Amino acid sequence: MGEKILMKGNEAIGEAAIRVGCHFYFGYPITPQSELAAYMSKKLPKIKNAAFIQAESEIIAINMVYGAASTGARTMTSSSSTGISLKQEGISFIACAELPCVIVNMQRGGPGLGSIQPGQADYFQATKGGGHGDYHLIVLAPSSVQELVDLTMDAFDLADKYTNPAMILGDGLIGQMMESVEFKERKKIDLPDKKGWILTGCKGRKKYCIVPFNMDPYEMEKVNFKIQEKYNKLKEREVRYEAVNLDNADLIIVAYGTVARIAKTVIQNAKSEGINIGLIRPITLFPFPESIIAEASKKVNKFLVVEMSLGQMVEDVKLAVNGKAEINFYGRVGGVVPTQSEILNEIKKYLK
Amino acid sequence: MLERMIISGFGGQGIMLMGRLLAYAAMLEGKNVAWMPSYGPEMRGGTANCTVLISKEEIGSPIVSHPKTLIAMNQPSLDKFEPNVNEDGLIILNDSLIERKLSRNDVNVIRIPADDIADKLGNSRAANMVVLGAYVKKSGVVKMETIFKALEKALTGRNQKLMDINKKALKQGAELVKQ
Numbered sequence: 001m002g003e004k005i006l007m008k009g010n011e012a013i014g015e016a017a018i019r020v021g022c023h024f025y026f027g028y029p030i031t032p033q034s035e036l037a038a039y040m041s042k043k044l045p046k047i048k049n050a051a052f053i054q055a056e057s058e059i060i061a062i063n064m065v066y067g068a069a070s071t072g073a074r075t076m077t078s079s080s081s082t083g084i085s086l087k088q089e090g091i092s093f094i095a096c097a098e099l100p101c102v103i104v105n106m107q108r109g110g111p112g113l114g115s116i117q118p119g120q121a122d123y124f125q126a127t128k129g130g131g132h133g134d135y136h137l138i139v140l141a142p143s144s145v146q147e148l149v150d151l152t153m154d155a156f157d158l159a160d161k162y163t164n165p166a167m168i169l170g171d172g173l174i175g176q177m178m179e180s181v182e183f184k185e186r187k188k189i190d191l192p193d194k195k196g197w198i199l200t201g202c203k204g205r206k207k208y209c210i211v212p213f214n215m216d217p218y219e220m221e222k223v224n225f226k227i228q229e230k231y232n233k234l235k236e237r238e239v240r241y242e243a244v245n246l247d248n249a250d251l252i253i254v255a256y257g258t259v260a261r262i263a264k265t266v267i268q269n270a271k272s273e274g275i276n277i278g279l280i281r282p283i284t285l286f287p288f289p290e291s292i293i294a295e296a297s298k299k300v301n302k303f304l305v306v307e308m309s310l311g312q313m314v315e316d317v318k319l320a321v322n323g324k325a326e327i328n329f330y331g332r333v334g335g336v337v338p339t340q341s342e343i344l345n346e347i348k349k350y351l352k
Numbered sequence: 353m354l355e356r357m358i359i360s361g362f363g364g365q366g367i368m369l370m371g372r373l374l375a376y377a378a379m380l381e382g383k384n385v386a387w388m389p390s391y392g393p394e395m396r397g398g399t400a401n402c403t404v405l406i407s408k409e410e411i412g413s414p415i416v417s418h419p420k421t422l423i424a425m426n427q428p429s430l431d432k433f434e435p436n437v438n439e440d441g442l443i444i445l446n447d448s449l450i451e452r453k454l455s456r457n458d459v460n461v462i463r464i465p466a467d468d469i470a471d472k473l474g475n476s477r478a479a480n481m482v483v484l485g486a487y488v489k490k491s492g493v494v495k496m497e498t499i500f501k502a503l504e505k506a507l508t509g510r511n512q513k514l515m516d517i518n519k520k521a522l523k524q525g526a527e528l529v530k531q
């Protein structure tokens with residue numbers, strides 16, 4: 001603990017997961033996140049009663065997660081964009097059955113098979129449900145390898161706390177990148193006891209059922225209300241963001257993950273040209289940090305949302321600002337990463 | 353930003369390792385580092401490159417479009433990245449595999465006959481370490497001692513026997529650089 005090590009993003013996720021007791025990983029390889037599966041395949045077989053399985057498809061992998069989560073075990077799967085699409089039915093089932101698990105999406109360029117370079121065009125899929133029915137994932141968006149570690153650990157706690165699947169939404173760049181990381185000692189937090197629902201054999205006790213349905217619509221409606229209540233609590237308690245240089249900013253960039261890092265360099269470059277830029281970086285994409293954005297829009301009247309998509313998170317920013325400020329958008333897609341000079345040029349257009 | 357560099361060559365020349373050693377050494381010296389491989393539908397013998405950023409401050413964008421330093425281990429790498437190097441930047445090139453002159457005259461250049469030196473040392477695969485040695489001496493971004501430490505971390509198991517040749521190659525490279 002405490003020692004700095006140089007690690008690739010994808011491998012750092014694996015190490016973080018194992019350190020918080022995730023002993024079950026099910027996946028199917030896909031660039032640019034295969035190092036995570038490879039890491040788990042090396043480490044998990046050395047741990048007693050742990051399992052790594054390369055499933056025959058993404059669909060099987062997510063259903064293995066469903067099964068393992070039903071027993072109360074910490075479990076994870078990972079993929080990239082097109083592979084995450086295949087998992088959507090399973091994810092909807094897990095959300096309905098109210099089971100905790102962690103799903104990692106290291107996004108690549110889309111749509112379709114797309115490209116293997118970084119992307120952020122799965123924002124809608126990640127934050128608005130993704131599969132069918134009214135549900136949300138808890139969505140965390142790391143922007144450094146250290147944050148991949150910290151947020152992966154937090155994702156397991158949040159999933160357990162709210163008995164809801166959590167997603168790490170990264171991209172190929174942050175997964176492939178190496179940075180120094182520290183596996184810090186974690187504070188003990190109180191998590192709900194799983195004993196009341198986990199399937200461990202019903203000898204000597206009442207039987208439990210974990211099902212993703214109820215044939216009585218009124219009962220099914222109650223299931224929906226119950227799940228919705230958790231999302232309200234998430235919005236009240238778990239919103240996270242980073243705010244940089246908001247005071248006296250001429251314009252505020254809203255960006256997450258890899259793009260937010262690039263934005264930080266933009267802020268520095270702009271400063272040397274006498275332009276004052278702020279940044280709001282959502283760390284939780286669901287729940288979305290709408291209050292800070294709304295608050296900032298009272299003081300700064302120009303925003304630029306930058307994404308590796310053609311405009312997805314920008315919709316949530318518009319909802320938060322609610323017409324009180326000018327919202328502009330800049331995006332690159334298909335695996336193209338926007339550069340700092342491109343973004344600065346874009347900013348200058350709006351500050352004329 | 354202390355360093356913002358691109359290292360480029362053929363797959364198999366140990367390009368990624370050069371970058372990783374440098375990043376690791378800089379981390380050991382307490383700096384912030386980021387290392388990024390080029391990744392794509394790569395194949396053996398194809399081109400490979402990585403970027404290394406070293407800074408005392410938080411590293412923002414990991415994208416290096418205009419490097420301060422370019423290490424070109426073969427001709428296609430020089431062709432691809434030479435135009436983007438910062439004015440007054442540094443290009444270290446592998447003279448054994450690059451015959452042409454630079455087109456730029458506003459950058460510093462060091463030519464290292466890396467393959468020839470490595471051959472003489474008895475292992476042509478150490479050419480990358482010859483160039484890394486030259487870079488470390490020239491830039492002073494990290495100490496040679498720390499590169500040795502990083503090397504000890506990187507060469508484990510059956511590769512440990514390669515420690516000596518790698519150290520020799522690093523030292524020889526450094527000796528070629530004056531100042």
